[in-house]
Amino acid sequence: MTRFRIAVHxxxxxxxxxxxxxxxxxxxxxxxxxxxKDVRIGRHIVVDADAASPADAEADVRAMCDKLLANPxxxxxxxxxxxxx
Amino acid sequence: MTRFRIAVHxxxxxxxxxxxxxxxxxxxxxxxxxxxKDVRIGRHIVVDADAASPADAEADVRAMCDKLLANPxxxxxxxxxxxxx
Numbered sequence: 297m298t299r300f301r302i303a304v305h306x307x308x309x310x311x312x313x314x315x316x317x318x319x320x321x322x323x324x325x326x327x328x329x330x331x332x333k334d335v336r337i338g339r340h341i342v343v344d345a346d347a348a349s350p351a352d353a354e355a356d357v358r359a360m361c362d363k364l365l366a367n368p369x370x371x372x373x374x375x376x377x378x379x380x381x
Numbered sequence: 382m383t384r385f386r387i388a389v390h391x392x393x394x395x396x397x398x399x400x401x402x403x404x405x406x407x408x409x410x411x412x413x414x415x416x417x418k419d420v421r422i423g424r425h426i427v428v429d430a431d432a433a434s435p436a437d438a439e440a441d442v443r444a445m446c447d448k449l450l451a452n453p454x455x456x457x458x459x460x461x462x463x464x465x466x
Contacts, residue, residue: 340425
């Protein structure tokens with residue numbers, strides 16, 4: 297077993313309203329960042345876990361996303377990286 | 382001006398307690414994911430903004446992080462990617 301660090305991005309599904317992102321975009325405009333067109337806010341989750349291979353580590357984290365980390369109705373996730381520690 | 386999509390990771394600084402990550406790690410253990418050693422949870426922010434060049438887009442988003450997006454006392458940020466739209 298090797299220890300891996302797996303990074304996951306969980307983002308609001310396209311087409312679903314992201315009120316947090318909208319609020320941050322408005323705040324950026326108020327601060328003078330007029331070039332900002334859109335902001336979307338998701339979660340960046342870093343899991344350290346033991347697995348036999350990088351593919352196993354990724355499969356484990358996909359199962360975690362399906363069961364706990366992501367809301368399948370409103371969110372999409374992607375594995376951003378798997379690196380041995 | 383070109384439109385760029387800039388992705389930022391904002392993560393709790395190493396050494397600072399991450400109670401949300403701890404709670405998720407405990408929940409994963411309770412669901413049977415015994416191989417999980419550590420979980421850290423940050424924000425994944427995607428900004429769409431106009432800029433003259435990728436370097437300008439990145440500089441703008443760094444200014445946004447310093448002024449609004451990240452808490453400089455407890456969080457670190459990194460620009461994860463800059464891509465033209």
